[in-house]
Amino acid sequence: MNNSFFLVIIFFYTVSGPNQAIAQTDKIKLIPTDKNTFQIVNTTQCPILANVVSPTFDYNKDKPYLKTDLAIEPKQSEPFPLDKNASAVKLVYQWGRKYTDSPEIRDYALPVKGTFKIDTGFSEKSHKGAGKYAADILLPIGTKIFAARSGVVVELSEEFPDNGLPLLKYIKRANFVKICHADGTIGNYYHLKQNGVIVNVGDKIKQGGVIAESGNSGFSAAAHLHFHVAIPLDAMQINTIPFTFNGKAPREGVRVSDNYTWWDRLMSIFE
Numbered sequence: 001m002n003n004s005f006f007l008v009i010i011f012f013y014t015v016s017g018p019n020q021a022i023a024q025t026d027k028i029k030l031i032p033t034d035k036n037t038f039q040i041v042n043t044t045q046c047p048i049l050a051n052v053v054s055p056t057f058d059y060n061k062d063k064p065y066l067k068t069d070l071a072i073e074p075k076q077s078e079p080f081p082l083d084k085n086a087s088a089v090k091l092v093y094q095w096g097r098k099y100t101d102s103p104e105i106r107d108y109a110l111p112v113k114g115t116f117k118i119d120t121g122f123s124e125k126s127h128k129g130a131g132k133y134a135a136d137i138l139l140p141i142g143t144k145i146f147a148a149r150s151g152v153v154v155e156l157s158e159e160f161p162d163n164g165l166p167l168l169k170y171i172k173r174a175n176f177v178k179i180c181h182a183d184g185t186i187g188n189y190y191h192l193k194q195n196g197v198i199v200n201v202g203d204k205i206k207q208g209g210v211i212a213e214s215g216n217s218g219f220s221a222a223a224h225l226h227f228h229v230a231i232p233l234d235a236m237q238i239n240t241i242p243f244t245f246n247g248k249a250p251r252e253g254v255r256v257s258d259n260y261t262w263w264d265r266l267m268s269i270f271e
């Protein structure tokens with residue numbers, strides 16, 4: 001299983017030595033092309049929105065180095081000039097394509113087999129602010145999770161134990177899979193079981209393909225799957241966007257099924 005690589009990758013560059021080796025992942029690279037020009041190279045199969053900041057960047061105080069984030073398509077690169085006064089830079093990026101309008105609201109396949117009720121839907125309980133368009137489904141640990149839409153696996157984590165608690169300090173301890181869809185939106189599957197991810201970074205997954213087992217890792221009050229669809233807001237933040245399961249916007253108590261029977265349809269009248 002691949003190790004996940006992180007949203008934020010740190011590269012240090014000293015002006016005195018632009019030809020020095022620069023630490024980089026093998027997926028998204030920051031490369032000096034000459035004394036004053038750099039390139040961000042996206043070798044992945046997913047668009048990214050990238051920028052360069054100081055290593056001590058404070059989101060509330062500082063500005064990114066580039067006035068405009070660089071949108072870099074899969075297998076493409078973008079050049080940018082580097083200010084000679086910059087003593088060090090850090091590459092930041094988010095997966096996906098930036099939208100000026102809202103992307104079309106799409107119907108997604110249920111990522112579990114069977115009939116379930118949504119526990120937490122859009123704008124409910126912990127689903128607030130930029131993360132408001134999300135769905136939680138309570139599931140026993142070890143339930144198989146399937147891709148809600150086809151795409152390429154761009155990032156994953158499976159290192160954390162299934163000892164989730166609704167505490168903020170657990171927020172970065174959730175195992176997850178991120179799948180980049182053809183339109184540059186990102187399907188996010190969270191709170192997966194420790195060592196329960198079945199796919200690798202770079203895998204092309206068809207809708208309905210098994211990707212992981214559910215768990216209870218991270219910021220979580222009970223074993224469940226959290227699903228949302230994200231687009232980048234800028235190189236450091238995401239937004240979630242609305243979607244439907246079985247044509248319905250997720251909200252608490254809504255019944256969803258991968259095999260919608262006449263009974264489910266009848267019952268849905270009363271929801």
Ligand SMILES: [Zn+2]
Nearest residue numbers: 134135136226
């Ligand atoms: Zn959630």
